[in-house]
Amino acid sequence: MTTPTSTAPDFTALDPADLDELAARLSPGALTTDPDVIDAHSSDEALFCPREGAIALVRAASAEDVQEVMRFASAHRVPVVPQGARSGISGGANASPGAILLNVSKMKDVVAVNEAERLVTVQPGIINQDLKDHLAPFGLSYPPDPGSVALSSIGGNIATNAGGLCCVKYGVTRDYVRSLKVVLADGTITTLGPQTAKGVAGLDMRQLFVGSEGTLGIVIEATLRLVPALPDxxxxxxxxxxxRSGLQTxxxxxxxxxxxxxxxxLDGASLRMLNDFGDFGLDGDAGAMLIMQVDDNPTDAEAAMSTFTEVAQRCGALDVAYSDDPSDSAALITARRMIQPAYEKFANAHGGGQLLDDVCLPRTAVPEFCDRLAELRSSSGLEIALVAHAGDGNMHPSVFFDSSDAAxxxxxxxxxxxxxxxxxxxxxxxxxxxxVGFLKRAWLPNELDEGSRRIQLAVKNALDPLGILNPGKMLAEI
Structure with missing residues (x-):
């Protein structure tokens, strides 16, 4: 297969000497043009996405560094690709021709914890799990809990409106963003959203930036809503x-x-891959497994467990068990979080190819989706494993293949x-x-109607009239 090339706008080639001007305005050592270093920072985890052509990497140490990059980029009409931990799987952090890679992973401080208002203000590079650990002594929790919790940054979570394991009850990133401090395409710093629980003074611009994948501006600080520490x-x-019986449950x-x-x-293939990866003791003969948690008071939790048992047995469960022991819960969730390393081990032993999809459905449509996935397995002959945040209808099928075989x-x-x-x-x-990133950009027009496409382009053009922010990605084909 030939990797597609980016259809990012054409930009005038920058004289390399101009980068000296930018370097002088940044923190010492923030800018590098070393080809090997740039190459190492030119992609996230996605396959089949172009990653060529970046001319510099800036590892920003401050908001001022981000401002200076955007001022320079606007003055010279240079594309900028914002980056964090680069743990994404859609090519959203990949380089584009002539671009400056603007990485904010060094900006990872907790600026303030406001216990009285249950708020925390952080820089974008902080890792989600590190934030959770920081909040624990305060008796507070930040619920959004992506599977990559130990790898992904809060800035990246905001960029994609990340969800994860706990969002079935507690919601996704969008539900916890109180306000954002953002650098716009021309270098202007603006604060979007109030510090108060309520606020309708003007349009809610902060939510426009949640899920915008670096195409509208660069988050340099986020104030996030917290909740009391989650119970065991x-x-x-x-x-x-x-x-099907598991998903019907x-x-x-x-x-x-x-x-x-x-x-x-988790489907049967996922259970077998997990057992092959580690000593998890899962039932490798089962066709599927559900892990369900409730964190209500003990009386209500017991009632929920009883109801779940009845429903599962009615749907044909082989076995149902539950526990209030935190160590049991932790062991199961650890196994669930190991699914991607287990998939990688399987992929590496079977030709190296894996495409992880991410479709979300109405829960009532999930059983039919499962049937359609079985048809795809049969017709293609490929291994397709499935894990899901089932309570949200968020399906993650992984397609495995021999990457050395073009057909x-x-x-x-x-x-x-x-x-x-x-x-x-x-x-x-x-x-x-x-x-969406690069990987799914051609599919976005299939989901958005004509009016939505027009609105989104109008917003993009208003905030980024030169088209320099993460070109060739999410909105490139609408």
């Missing part, structure tokens, strides 16, 4: 003979009023695309939390 949950585990339990704090699904690679890409088409057909979206 009760955890249930159920195994099933097949995928999710739909029925939620439709009956269940309020889990976590509801995760099989093309087949895998076709399956990846068909998964998105099926997701849209069933009333879903092409991305629940991983973003």
């Amino acid at each position: 949950p009760f955890t249930a585990i159920a195994t099933f003979p097949d995928e 999710v739909a029925d339990f939620m439709a009956g009023g269940g309020v889990p704090s976590l509801f995760e699904f 099989e690679t093309e087949k895998a890409e076709d399956v990846f695309a068909e998964i998105m088409r099926v997701g849209l057909e069933l009333g879903g979206t092409i991305t629940g939390e991983h973003g």
Whole structure:
């Protein structure tokens, strides 16, 4: 397969000597033009996305560094690719021709914790888990909990409106952003959103930036809403003979009023890959497994566990068990978080190719989606494993293939695309939390109607009239 080239706008080539001017305005050592260093920072984890052509890397140490880069870029019409931990899987942090890579991972301070208002102000480079650890002594919690919690940064979570394991009850990143401090394309710093719990003074511009994938501006500081430390949950585990019965359990339990704090699904292939990766002791003969948690008071939690058991058994569960022991819960969640390393081990042993999809569906459509996925497995002959934030309908099928085989690679890409088409057909979206980036940009017009496309382009052109912010990515084909 030939990797597609970016269709980013054409920019005038910059005289390398002009970069000396920029370097002099930045923190010492912030800018490098070393080709090897630039190459090492030119991509995230996505396959099949161009990564060529960056001319410099700036590792910003301050808001002033970010401002100076954007002032310089506007003056010289140079594209800028904002980056954080580069843990994404959609190519949103990949280099584009002639671009300056603007990495903010060094900006990782906790600026302030406001216990009285349950707020925390942070820089964008802080890792999600590090923020959680910092808040624990205060008895406070930041609930958004992506599977990459130990790797992904808050800035990146904001860029893609990340969700994760706990969002079925506690919501996604968008629900916790109180205000943002942003550097615009021309270098202007602006604060979006009030510090108060309520506020309708003008348009809610902060929410425009949540999920914007670096195409509208660069977040340099975020004030986030917190909640009291989450209680230890009760955890249930159920195994099933097949995928559909497990996913039907999710739909029925939620439709009956269940309020889990976590509801995760793993298919049989995922269970086998996890057991091959580590000593997790999961039932490798099962066709699917659910992990369900509730963190209500003990009486309500016991009632929820009883209801879950009844629903699961009615749907054909092989086994159901639950526990209030925190160590049991921690062991199961650790296993769930190891799914991507387990997938990588399997992929490396079977040709190296993996495409991880991210479609989100109405929960009632999930069982049918599962049937359609089985048809794709049969027709393609490829291994397709499935994990899901099942309580939200957020499906993560992984397509495995031999990346050295051109025909099989093309087949895998076709399956990846068909998964998105099926997701849209069933009333879903092409991305629940991983973003559009480069990888899915051609599919965005299939989801947005003409009016929405027009509005989004108008916003982009108003905030970035030169088209220099992360060109060729999310909005490039609408």
